[in-house]
Amino acid sequence: MNRPIDRSLRTAFLAGALAAAVIFASLAAAPAGAQKFPEFSDARLKQGRAIWLATCEACHANDVAGAPLVTNKASWAPRLAKGKETLYQSALGGLTGAKGTQMPPRGGNDKLTDDQVRAAVDYMMAIVK
Numbered sequence: 001m002n003r004p005i006d007r008s009l010r011t012a013f014l015a016g017a018l019a020a021a022v023i024f025a026s027l028a029a030a031p032a033g034a035q036k037f038p039e040f041s042d043a044r045l046k047q048g049r050a051i052w053l054a055t056c057e058a059c060h061a062n063d064v065a066g067a068p069l070v071t072n073k074a075s076w077a078p079r080l081a082k083g084k085e086t087l088y089q090s091a092l093g094g095l096t097g098a099k100g101t102q103m104p105p106r107g108g109n110d111k112l113t114d115d116q117v118r119a120a121v122d123y124m125m126a127i128v129k
């Protein structure tokens with residue numbers, strides 16, 4: 001007697017599970033929380049953002065390595081004051097800060113060209129100033 005109801009319930013459950021799986025898959029595909037970092041129409045900053053998300057975000061958006069966080073503008077003010085060229089050099093060649101925290105050369109990604117590292121710096125400077 002109640003078989004048809006069972007079947008429709010099962011169908012509804014499966015449809016729900018499928019929808020949940022699709023949502024999880026799309027969440028897993030996007031870099032975690034990427035949408036919270038500003039996007040720019042400028043081509044250079046677009047390129048920089050992609051590089052930054054792939055290599056720099058891990059430290060500069062998460063409090064794991066003592067890196068100055070993009071969410072902490074005050075920590076960036078004295079760094080921005082050093083000027084763009086100095087920040088490029090720190091990003092390309094690495095930097096060990098006074099507290100012993102280490103910015104690895106090229107953010108640890110040897111595959112990045114000098115220009116790509118500079119583009120990532122440009123993006124980070126744009127979002128912390």
Ligand code: HEC
Pocket residue numbers: 052055056057058059060065066067068079082086087088090091095096097098099100101102103104106107108117120121124
């Ligand atoms: C393994 C963690 C880590 C990664 C990945 C990382 N950084 Fe850093 N970064 C640091 C730390 C730690 C500092 C601060 C060093 C200090 O104490 O002055 C820093 C500082 C900086 C500074 C400021 C330098 C200065 O002269 O004050 C810039 C610019 C920078 N990083 C750019 C980048 C860019 C661009 C990338 C990606 C290509 C990147 N970082 C990836 C850890 C990281």
